Amino acid sequence: MRFWRTPLDADKMKIPRGELHIIVERCKGCEFCVEYCPRDVLEMSEEFNSKGYHPPKVVQPENCVNCDLCEMICPEFAIYCLTVEEESAVAEGGNNS
Amino acid sequence: MRFWRTPLDADKMKIPRGELHIIVERCKGCEFCVEYCPRDVLEMSEEFNSKGYHPPKVVQPENCVNCDLCEMICPEFAIYCLTVEEESAVAEGGNNS
Amino acid sequence: MKADSEGVRTGIHYLDGDRAAAEGAIAAGCRFFAGYPITPSTESAEHISERFPQVGGIFIQMEDEIGSITAVIGAAWGGARSMTVTSGPGISLMMENIGLAAMLETPCVIANVQRGGPSTGLPTMVGQADVMQARWGSHGDYEIIAYAPESPQEAFDLTVKAFNMSERYRTPVIVLLDECVGHMVEKVTIPEADEIEIEPRRLTKAPIGEYLPYAYGEDLVPDMALAGMGYRFHVTGLTHDERGYPDMSEACQEWLVPRLLEKIRANADDIIQFVEEDTEGADVVVLSYGISARVSRLAIQMAREKGLKVGFLRLQAVWPFPEKRIAELAKQIRSFVVVEINLGQIFYEVQRCAAGQCETLLSPHAGGGVHRPENILKVIEKGAKAK
């Protein structure tokens, strides 16, 4: 039995675009995602979460190429990027940030 | 404090000659001394000691060059060779064998 | 269920206690052995190293005793009935991970062929001074089960029992042999496989996703899952909750640890095994186990020839301790005489349980040999005069 999910409609995808999800409460503000995002999609926010950390926020959603680096490097499993189809991708990842 | 003994009159020695001593009761008949004596001074004896081992015996005492190999290789500390001066060396290590 | 006939060497053998214990293990379904040689237990390992490759068992000689006991625990979670065998210095080294086995509730068996101690002591000679250690040797509170055979035949029988109890109560069980019994060669009768009752492992039948590793029912023993069954469960030596998750709280500790003890204590009657002879009307009851029990019998014969009324209580299980029976007997007799090859261990337990109702006397022996029956007799005579 396996539980891995493959993105829905993976075959239909054209240009990969990322839809970013940030689990703010889980973030510990390490800045890794911000620093190592190759496309400067993220920035640390001024606010802090209930633990007192500053989570990142999405500042240039349209730049995201869904490279997953932020997801891979985040030690808190607090950020991830889902692939969306070019057409359907709402260029406002912001609504998830 | 040290306990090592140096052969008496070491300085007066001329040609080193060996005087062989075999502690028969301690021997376990391994044959190492016999096999590795470079001068074939020794041979295994037919008799056995109280533990049932055949100790070596000296068969060619005059051949012994006091190389100490028998002493060094013996795992039982059962054979040793003392240096005697050429003049004083009684060529009959046999009386000790 | 019944033993797997493939492993059972049915027949009459002339075996030492070490090898008899090994055969008992194989008969009981043991198929994983990890050990480290140590006198006087090594014959067990040697025997198993020869037998296992022919019965589908895995024998591995580890780098030390710590590795051995830990591999045994790991193998149990992989699905094997598993065992290690050692003696004094080795069992001391195993103590930390015997605690792990107790905490994870891992069925496994550890044989300790006792030699003269403390420390390296008398490697080739007998002792019985690891009995209290068996109970108290690892840090923290736990209970242990331990059997002490008096002959190679019993080494076989009680090793089978040890495996069964370890499965029934999900707990490490110790077989406390001693050098005499371990090295003594006698006739050992191994029954047919279908005459050997084997306790099946308490595997969970919960649907995937609903299994709670440390949820338990009336008998206080949780059901077990094995790695690879699909449950994706977690276990830890930390204090843990029903899910097996660490829970660093006093409340969880109170929930967990008393049960670890209670599952043994509440079931003590099922676990305890002893032989009682002629205690009815006795003035003195001799209490002993292992090789000392045999020697005691000789002293008892001698005492009876002198007209003394002597009963006998031979412990086959030393842990849990038969507290109730001791307390009852104490009320009826003048004294207990405890015969053991140590300077007082089970003696203290008897004294405690006797609670002043009768005298408790020790016939000690420092180790390196068995008692001279005459010496035991002297203590019995003293005991007969008590009160």
Add this chain to the structure above:
Amino acid sequence: MKADSEGVRTGIHYLDGDRAAAEGAIAAGCRFFAGYPITPSTESAEHISERFPQVGGIFIQMEDEIGSITAVIGAAWGGARSMTVTSGPGISLMMENIGLAAMLETPCVIANVQRGGPSTGLPTMVGQADVMQARWGSHGDYEIIAYAPESPQEAFDLTVKAFNMSERYRTPVIVLLDECVGHMVEKVTIPEADEIEIEPRRLTKAPIGEYLPYAYGEDLVPDMALAGMGYRFHVTGLTHDERGYPDMSEACQEWLVPRLLEKIRANADDIIQFVEEDTEGADVVVLSYGISARVSRLAIQMAREKGLKVGFLRLQAVWPFPEKRIAELAKQIRSFVVVEINLGQIFYEVQRCAAGQCETLLSPHAGGGVHRPENILKVIEKGAKAK
């Protein structure tokens, strides 16, 4: 002799029990420490790692606890007063070589800062369930000395005493702290060096060639030689004769091992230390040690407010056990109430020594916290009604 002023940090400090014990060790002349970090004992090691390079001591963090205890023993034979510090899992690993220390009659000190067990248990939370292990944890027969402080101040005082006793009786001594005492920070007053009495090592004065490592006199303790003094002596963990040579015989075992026990038992009065309060005329005597003793006091106050006659016996030494005093008190009172953070350990000893002369009740706690005084009170109330 008096303490070396260089090591003594005379003055008033605000210290936790772990560090206070470390200061006690340094004051007592300890100059070798080998250890392996483990919560909640690590503060001791850290403190010493900072202090030692400035007082000519050697601190080494070993690869594990086995290496630590063995290096400590080696250092003792090299002439150092030496020590290690650990907790549950670590002390279990040390058991084999604590036996070696006992067998070689090596003066050294082991501090065990008890946490919740068994196994990894509750690393950061309190327990007192290693008490029986301290006595019985290594294989074979031996006796141990163990002190249990109730405060940082006492951690200092009793560590000094532990070193002194280890020298006087040439035996490993255990300081049984618990996480509460170890991590509790309080005022600790360290006296002037010349107010601290230090037991000199019992070094032999025999002429070279005439020294017998295990010959002993009236007090049963042999004099010691150190490596490098020219005696060229031998010691072994095997059963050994006066010369320290292995002697694999029952006779030698009988000669050696009973003395190892007897040197402690015969001198128990010198070693034992306890505080007794208001036992005269008491109905109930509360017996406790370490942090539990402090909590008990509160319960006793509460009980007295209710008009109950309650005495108090606080063990500073848990081993050897004050058997005689317990037996005496048992005859005068209705019951003992044993308060300890375990599910019954010293309780059994009390029960044994009370020998049915009075009730023995346990106020248990599984660990991870201290007793609620109310719970102890309940047991006291029950105890007051006994008989």
Add this chain to the structure above:
Amino acid sequence: MKQEIRITGFGGQGIILAGVIVGKAASIYAEKNATMTQSYGPEARGSSCSTQVIIDEQDILYPYIRESDVLVALSQEGYAKFVGELKPGGTLIYDEDLVNLGEAKKDLKLFPIQAQRIAETDLGRRIVTNIVMLGYFTAASEAVPKEAMIEAIKTSVPKGTIELNLQAFERGYDEHAQRQGKK
């Protein structure tokens, strides 16, 4: 008079050191008895941690809080966990940026401060949040004399940082007066 004080926050905020300073001040520099203990788990790292200080003229038998007189809260979690143990009329000192009181008990004496913000902004070092808080605590609770606290700080913080820490302490101490003044 016995005082039972709890300081709570999360790992890295210097909670434990704060407890040591209070205890030391009381026991060494104010000549009372003071027992300081801490509760911590592995979760201390970035998660909730707390310290307890019991101050008394008598011997301290029971070294833990049974009912606290003062709670100093530097995190929401810590506040939530320990507010219940405050005795009626007890003193609650808290960082208002970090702690949201919700429906707090009615009869508490409340002392809010923005200690972390003060440390970060006024003093430029978030690390002295705890000492700012201690200054405020000293003024607000009057559990330990100010002089004793200052002595304890001096002997407890790293040599090079004494100045900064004393500054932080004073800043916190003054904050009390200011806030009281504003009322």
Add this chain to the structure above:
Amino acid sequence: MKQEIRITGFGGQGIILAGVIVGKAASIYAEKNATMTQSYGPEARGSSCSTQVIIDEQDILYPYIRESDVLVALSQEGYAKFVGELKPGGTLIYDEDLVNLGEAKKDLKLFPIQAQRIAETDLGRRIVTNIVMLGYFTAASEAVPKEAMIEAIKTSVPKGTIELNLQAFERGYDEHAQRQGKK
């Protein structure tokens, strides 16, 4: 009738195996009880070692010799150590090349043999000294039936050596008749 038998010699002489064979013969093939034990130290290597076999129709409680009926001695050391435990009128079987009786007790039944020499010379394998001795022991002591001994040997020695061992056994067995004949 109870029989207490000691076999002694030095390490490497196959003393222990000899004990196993005697015990097995008695308990499995002669249907008595037989307990075999051994004493050995590290010194077993090349030094003295011994085995005890107790044979009885009853249960064997005490598994060690209290007074031996038969002593089989293959070394001087072993002889010296154990001759004292032989009961008056007991049977002493020994290799006369290896054991010098000295002033032996008067009332023993003496059975000398040159087992090692026979093994070396007649059979060409010193290693079967023990089995030669067992043959002699079987004939001289009558403690265990010959057939039982033969069965026990067959099931106790390595497969490939059964023939040689039986030969050695018979040779030792016959030696008894020969020696008795000579007397």
Add this chain to the structure above:
Amino acid sequence: MSPKGVPEAVIAAVSADEHPIAPFLRMDRMPHIWCSTCGIGTTVKALASAFEKVGTDLDKVAIVSGIGCTGRVAGYVKLDSFHSTHGRSVPFATGLKLANPELDVICFSGDGDLVAIGGNHFIHAARRNMDLKIICVNNFIYGMTGGQVAPTTPLTALTSTTPYGNAEPPFNLCHLAAACGANYVARWTALHVRRLTKTFAEMLVKPGFCFVEIITPCSTLYARKNRLGTGLDVMKYYHDNTVIEHGADPATTDIVFGGPIICGKFVERDRPTWLDYQDHYLGEKLGEKYQRGRMLQEACER
């Protein structure tokens, strides 16, 4: 109740269980205990990705940890997972693997756990080429117990038991593993998430003893004591100071304080595993009589 300063919307927007790693983790145990910027979580993520990449059947994976910050991994992964005792993950895993060779058995532990107290098991398992995958998070320190010196701590580094600087030379773990016989030896830092994932994927399909060392920031203890800045600073250090050198002789890959970190796959070879050896030699000797250790589970399940 929402804490101050964080807009409600942001929090509500996503569910933690939607994270692609969710099926691999025990979400009911999040958040984990690791400090901010600790690299352990990143390593866990890389392993999860590797599983996905390889298509591993997660029901047949077991993770064994010892005790330590890293040792907590066993408790967070939604796999059969065993949190054993300090230093004993390797022998525990050995028993598990041999009892059920079908399992992929992975040891996930810290440097102290694996090579301080666990050193003996480590070298012997490598010698035996036991079919185990060893993931070692090397943070140069004992994290869990509060930052004491480890056998990996570089010379001069400050720790809580080397307050004047470490005066004891450290192990080069890759060298040690290689010298003892490991089949696969590689090193990365927590920054090298992609390469690390690839390495994990390779390791998962490679038979025998595989060792992967991940140099990881411990900002709370190691970095703080040594004034190396924040975790991010440490990551930047890795970025600037890593030298990738596949196939480097492990003997040349020592790590010194403030020096470069040589990373890469150092060893890949094909020594037979312990079970291979057994099968081969015992099979040869015993012929038909040889019965390989079966799925020992049978004995319990019958």
Add this chain to the structure above:
Amino acid sequence: MSPKGVPEAVIAAVSADEHPIAPFLRMDRMPHIWCSTCGIGTTVKALASAFEKVGTDLDKVAIVSGIGCTGRVAGYVKLDSFHSTHGRSVPFATGLKLANPELDVICFSGDGDLVAIGGNHFIHAARRNMDLKIICVNNFIYGMTGGQVAPTTPLTALTSTTPYGNAEPPFNLCHLAAACGANYVARWTALHVRRLTKTFAEMLVKPGFCFVEIITPCSTLYARKNRLGTGLDVMKYYHDNTVIEHGADPATTDIVFGGPIICGKFVERDRPTWLDYQDHYLGEKLGEKYQRGRMLQEACER
């Protein structure tokens, strides 16, 4: 009483105490327990000769052994000598040496003792370059317990726990010691008495962790089980199959069953010892405040 077959004269002729090794041995404990042809005694003799050669002050030497046939050496040498527990000679020696750095501390133990159960101490002491001289008698087997497989037993060799042939690859001890950092690594056989003596003499004056492996016949167990003939046959095997290769890369010196034995001095280097490191780094940090671990004996003697 003289046993039969040995002429009285021969026995009477010499006194055991006259043997030149007598001052080095506890003559009251002779004969030793080792079997005929066992090479341990030869090794002891070589050490005695090396002491003489170097002129060592024997009052300042301590020998530490673990448990095993070789471990019995401690009991036979007339030196301060410690028979510790199985596997623990190295940490015992570590304590001894650090408490009294004046001592030459020598560990004399078997292969099982040093690298099976004692393996962890061994690698860490080598890493630390602890100033210890390690003499390892490698007989490829556990002698004392009756011939079980050791971590040095070659593949296919028969032992009492590998009745079908060893199916586990052995350590190359010299390689292991070298990889962990030993300052001096050499190997000889019991036949190479002169070279061994020279090596011991070098070792005695070499600071740091020194490791000397001596391949030694165990005729009673190893040779017998493997039908290698008598001890003498084994010595002849050494004679015919030894390849002396000073400076050989330790990684290339594996020993296989029936193969050649590469001997020689493999490593000699000058890493600072543990105490050197301490003195250097602590001294640097603490300056005048630093007090090196003094002759700790003082504390006891005052």
